Amino acid sequence: MSEESLISCENVSKRFCRDFRRSLVYGCADSVRDLVGIGSEIKSDSCLRKDEFLSVKDASFELKRGESLGLIGRNGAGKTTLLKILNGLIKPDAGKVTVRGRVGALIALGAGFNPLLTARENIMVNGAILGLSRKRIREVFDDIISFAEIEEFVDSPVRTLSSGMTVRLGFAIAAHMEPDVLLIDEVLAVGDLSFRRKCLRFVEGFRENGGAFILVTHNLNQILSSCKNAILLEKGSVVASGPSVEVVNRAIGLQFSEKSASPGQRLKTVETENKSVAIISAGLFSGDGDDPVCGREAVAQIRVRSRLDADDVTWALYIWSDDFSRRLLSLQSSDFEKVDTIRAGSSYEFRCRLPVFPLAPGRYGLRFSIHAHGELQDSVGYEDDWIWTHIRPASVSTQEVRRAAVGDLVWADCLWEEAKAMELDE
Numbered sequence: 001m002s003e004e005s006l007i008s009c010e011n012v013s014k015r016f017c018r019d020f021r022r023s024l025v026y027g028c029a030d031s032v033r034d035l036v037g038i039g040s041e042i043k044s045d046s047c048l049r050k051d052e053f054l055s056v057k058d059a060s061f062e063l064k065r066g067e068s069l070g071l072i073g074r075n076g077a078g079k080t081t082l083l084k085i086l087n088g089l090i091k092p093d094a095g096k097v098t099v100r101g102r103v104g105a106l107i108a109l110g111a112g113f114n115p116l117l118t119a120r121e122n123i124m125v126n127g128a129i130l131g132l133s134r135k136r137i138r139e140v141f142d143d144i145i146s147f148a149e150i151e152e153f154v155d156s157p158v159r160t161l162s163s164g165m166t167v168r169l170g171f172a173i174a175a176h177m178e179p180d181v182l183l184i185d186e187v188l189a190v191g192d193l194s195f196r197r198k199c200l201r202f203v204e205g206f207r208e209n210g211g212a213f214i215l216v217t218h219n220l221n222q223i224l225s226s227c228k229n230a231i232l233l234e235k236g237s238v239v240a241s242g243p244s245v246e247v248v249n250r251a252i253g254l255q256f257s258e259k260s261a262s263p264g265q266r267l268k269t270v271e272t273e274n275k276s277v278a279i280i281s282a283g284l285f286s287g288d289g290d291d292p293v294c295g296r297e298a299v300a301q302i303r304v305r306s307r308l309d310a311d312d313v314t315w316a317l318y319i320w321s322d323d324f325s326r327r328l329l330s331l332q333s334s335d336f337e338k339v340d341t342i343r344a345g346s347s348y349e350f351r352c353r354l355p356v357f358p359l360a361p362g363r364y365g366l367r368f369s370i371h372a373h374g375e376l377q378d379s380v381g382y383e384d385d386w387i388w389t390h391i392r393p394a395s396v397s398t399q400e401v402r403r404a405a406v407g408d409l410v411w412a413d414c415l416w417e418e419a420k421a422m423e424l425d426e
């Protein structure tokens, strides 16, 4: 472990058993083994007993002073288990964790609180557990209460506090117990936006003053804006680690390749049902023809084959959440008074440029439609015809990404180009 290293995690594995009853039997057997000094170290998957699995598998990393590390991965990837191991709440079955300094942890909502004790009593108890003197706890007491904004509830039992208030109290305690490392699990998602911002500001100041933190969240944008480095866990194993932008990109890539049956950019090869105007390809691209990048220029494009003459052609792109449950962005040329002309027997390319693509990195659904003579002529991205796009994070300053990607933006500046007649291969 190097001088400035606060946490060193070397080849750590943790196994669990899916069957509760069997886990009790294994637990007893392991205790006996420990007592007689026969370890039950896991050297490979083949050492697992019936119904056991590895929740964390051979994980190694180091957290140094002044570092911010994001921990990402899908549900059940092992993030919380790893945090619990780092915090000493559970013991790894293999590998070694070395922690230098005091660890403040916010792992589960209400964890570490006795619900029957008041907020005041819980602060005293937590402070004592973390090794702070009674005098020191009294000194930071007011700061904790004011940070948590629960002045009126100091003497109320914690069970009567709302979940948001409980998170605030938990964060305020962990933050004021002079930790060297803060472990923050998804709990921040429960707090309201202004409190979350306050916490993230606090954490940034804490890091600048020599602390370090590990943040677990599914919000990739938060990882990009708060963490310099990140680790991606997949089924308990570290599958990527390094600068956050690269790890987030990898995480999105994994999500994308797995869920997507259709390609992100689509090319229809068969013209269906002799439509008067048929969309033959549609997609959303970056300037270099790849997947779009958050905060950079993107180009929406459709190609159509026309069997009619029309002077009132309009088209639209709709961007949906990944599961097509929410429409996030609607771009309709008619809203911009943009109307095109097409002739029968020709093919056309329609393009719309978005100078700053406004949605956060992730996977989105796309739908396109084209109208002429006041009627819908063709659309793609509906029913069994889904199209997804993969928005890449930009490798720019996190500030820029944050500006470009906060929230569900429903507006984007866009420039509609003239429809271009084109030659298409039959």
Ligand SMILES: Nc1ncnc2c1ncn2[C@@H]1O[C@H](COP(=O)(O)OP(=O)(O)OP(=O)(O)O)[C@@H](O)[C@H]1O
Binding pocket: 016, 017, 018, 055, 073, 074, 075, 076, 077, 078, 079, 080, 081, 082
């Ligand atoms: N005490 C336990 N006993 C048995 N299995 C457990 C236990 N704790 C966690 N697991 C299992 O370990 C796996 C990893 O869980 P963990 O909570 O670490 O995942 P996670 O990445 O934090 O997921 P999420 O994003 O949903 O919070 C899951 O399959 C979970 O069911």
